[in-house]
Amino acid sequence: MSPQNSKSGDPARSLALLWRTQEPASRRRGKPGLSVDRIVVAATELADAEGLDALSMRRVAEALDVGTMSLYTYVPGKGELIDLMVDAAYADLDTGDRSGTWRERLHRIAHANRDLYIRHPWMLQTVTTRLLGPNLIAKYDHELSAVDGLGLSDVEMDSTVSLVNGYVESTARQTVNSEWLTRDSGMDDQQWWRTADPLLAALADESQHPTAARVGVSVGTTHRALYAADHEFAFGLERVLDGVQVLVDARSGTDEVGMRGGRAGGDGAVT
Structure with a gap:
């Protein structure tokens, strides 16, 4: 299994999205209810089912029933999207249990x-x-x-x-x-x-x-x-x-x- 994310997202844009320090340039162009989190969830479900080879902005847009260009209002590209997906996956880990040896x-x-x-x-x-x-x-x-x-x-x-x-x-x-x-x-x-x-x-x-x-x-x-x-x-x-x-x-x-x-x-x- 070889790495597929050979082109990472732009560091500045990814960090702004990861830490939610920058709002999308214009939400008016997006579909009501669409958000970075919804996009990440849809992309993760697609990757879980079919792998990263199947992941594209177009496929994610289809899953959300929106136009592909609507996604770019929230996420600049696939590289930044994968950065968001990885960090979101880590949220599933329990970081509260520090008991035991x-x-x-x-x-x-x-x-x-x-x-x-x-x-x-x-x-x-x-x-x-x-x-x-x-x-x-x-x-x-x-x-x-x-x-x-x-x-x-x-x-x-x-x-x-x-x-x-x-x-x-x-x-x-x-x-x-x-x-x-x-x-x-x-x-x-x-x-x-x-x-x-x-x-x-x-x-x-x-x-x-x-x-x-x-x-x-x-x-x-x-x-x-x-x-x-x-x-x-x-x-x-x-x-x-x-x-x-x-x-x-x-x-x-x-x-x-x-x-x-x-x-x-x-x-x-x-x-």
Whole structure:
């Protein structure tokens, strides 16, 4: 999946819209009831259903039953519209719950971000915005608060949040790609496995690649799939948080893993 928003919106115009510091040049030309928020909602629904390739000012105007030129009274172009859509999507995140240990907080943050990407897979097609809209700043502040007060420097706090978010984005991309493959092929992983397993058994020479054969059979038997998205995400997240734990312990002078933030149990749960 490659980025589709290669041309970002004009920074000054996007920021004015994100922070609502500038009213549209003339509302008189717009249809009564039309607003920036309504345009963003319609555009998001279109992108959710069909992806960014299908997004255009014309398609959004059709969804709102207005003329295309009416939209330009409110939003200058597609680049600025996507900037607005991304920040609006971040408003879905709960930035109020700051309870629990740092590990539990990062755990919730990671899952919330993954769920957001799965609800709005088009976000994975956008170039990471440089624009700090109100919802992005609220998200960033919430995520930093999860590791505040642990003895990390400000730069280490930022890098820790970036590490977790980068992991989430990468695995969400794999999950979304797997879902698209299932949709396009009309065959889910279990159906594919039932079809391919006997063929592979007949074709592959296990003696040539014994480790791959053993592990592949074990994974296939366990998950009945080539890629078990939920398992892989949970397993990798705990390993990422284990790495953060090492840093936290080093900064606090603690040798006992888990004293400050909880230990990951053998099943991947936080205890």
